Amino acid sequence: MKCGGCTLCCKTTNIVYMDSPHGEYCKYCIPNEGCMIYPDRPDHCKVFQCCWSQMKKVHIDLRPDQCKVVFEKINDALILGTIDNKLENISQLVKNQIGAFNKEGISIFLQQFNPYKFICNMIYGANKQEIINALEEKANDCSKLY
Ligand code: SF4
Ligand code: SF4
Secondary structure: OOOOOOOOHHHHOOHHHOOOOOOOOOOOEEOOOEEOOHHHOOHHHHHOOOHHHHOOOOOHHHOHHHHOEEEEEEEOOEEEEEEOOOHHHOOHHHHHHHHHHHHOOOEEEEEEOOOOOOOOOEEEOOOHHHHHHHHHHHHHHHHOOO
16 A cells, blocks of 8 residues: 555544544554554454555545545445545545546545544435445444454
């Protein structure tokens, strides 16, 4: 993986698994450096890859710590975007990327923290029930790792 100095998913995405306060970095994270328990990190952390880390040609400004949004593929038709920012402050670059995903037929569900709790800030594409079903399925898959 090419995370570089990004550690944002250790704040936004794995938090429910790490017994850390909501919206704070995992207790094992050194922000912008890495994981203190890297060889022994939980399976969820081992398998997690945000969209940025999987995209071949993508702007560095879209790296999650730079653009303040972690995009995570839920299934072929849905991406969850977790915002580490105020919704009104998301950048034009992020909005353009959301538009690009939509053009590929992928819906976006934007939320602030609270993974899988269905706090809906904005939906582009799929309807709410489809999103809830997809997130529940994903949460069930994740829970099988524990
Ligand atoms: S959010 Fe993406 S780029 Fe950042 S640390 Fe996590 S997987 Fe790596
Ligand atoms: S255990 Fe490590 S990789 Fe997992 S959320 Fe915490 S700091 Fe990140």
